[in-house]
Amino acid sequence: MTRWNPTDRWVLSRQRSHAQLGSEADFVAIQRMRSGRPNQDGESREYLFAGLLRCDTCSRRMDSHWVHGRPGYRCRHGHTGPRTEHAPATLYLREDHLITRIGHALHMPVVASPSLVAAQLRARHIMIVCTADGVSVELPRPILRAA
């Protein structure tokens, strides 16, 4: 039988929080890998804000979604099958529109380098919460800052 002293417990809880951080980082890495992978036509689809956008309606991360030759994002709010009449409308956002909105939210009248903004958001664990009409900035939760 193992007896835990308080130090053991402290180590255990630290390991658990590292595991959570790892999965968060993995998720973002996978999203970026997927987003940079060429499709069958050899076209490389790049999504600047993959993993950085959260849906305000349901709090899920938004999916990267290519539409009409342009990068965009969508949230189906967890619905995977055919749409039912009671399901909330899918949120679709074009990346070029998002760049302008994120710029406003960050008090940048002109976004000269959207990829630099995306890298800064990623590095600081800042999420962008999206509605059909606008965005807001979500600062990192304390668990991320503690690491």
Ligand SMILES: [Zn+2]
């Ligand atoms: Zn949603």
